[in-house]
Amino acid sequence: MAVGMVCTGLRAEEKMLAAAFSARDVELHVVDDRTIHGDLGSWPEALPRVDAVLLRSKSHWRNVVIAHWLETLGGRPVNASRVIETCGDKVLTTLALLKEDVPTLSASVAFATPSGDKAAEAIGYPLVVKPVIGSWGRLIGKVNDRDALDLALDHKAALGGAAHTVTYLQRFVETGGRDIRAFVVDGRCIAAIARTSEGWKTNTALGAAATGLELDPDLVNVSEAAAMAVGGGMVAVDLFETDDGYLVNEVNATMEFRNSVETTGVDIPGLIADYLIGCAGAGIT
């Protein structure tokens, strides 16, 4: 059996995954996404024809393109294109969660400044404006009033680009600088951490602290339902604890876990490797 891992340089996560595959005596081909090219009717050059390919590119669009490319040619990308596309787009994520009745934060979209004002009034202030595509807490803004919203919308217009033509507005939830991240692999919640921050953003990329969290039935149920709603595979589900129970905030298809292995005591890279090996053997994505 041989598997591939496409990435943009090797972060701590990819290095841990490489060690996990090595420990399982699986032939691993690590391919930098910047070397991939080729005719779309043929298997990508630079990527050996392997049994399954773990997509770990930092770039959402590269993961989307490679996943579709491999699927069209009978390959087995993990995650599958549907999972990557859905998780990488906050509008699609919200719609997928709503479709399956997974508890999530209310969110709206608007395509122009006047309609953005109306959408915000419907949600109520404070609210959060997020880019449809993006991660690590970048360009996410808490909007406390109409003046701040106008500024956020002006900035989006000034930034330009197709993705900023859609404004995604989400209800703000006061969490005391804490949220939950649950890791779901192959339909099963395997671990969870609490992320705490002095500010309202809880991205570990911005310095939030991670602590291991004991799984409870509600957390397991909601996180597994969220994973199923976006297409399965392996994802990291971000949730808020509210008076209404757990609400899903976002779902991530290229999960980062460097701060979650020691804190949870769960061999997350090992379980990811096992899942990929299972996909490679069974022909499942």
Next chain:
Amino acid sequence: MSVAVVMECPVCAGAVDTPDDVMLGELLDCDECGSELEVTQLTPIELREAPMCAEDWGE
């Protein structure tokens, strides 16, 4: 088997420790200037500044 080597940061010329199991493509941080560096060659080790974060990068 690679051996740990102290390299010079291509951005600030500070000292960058490479791990003894360093891998091609590995991303390292310079403790002195904070730059993210990429291992572009193993024998001998070469470092260059990693690409800047793009709009669609993330999880």
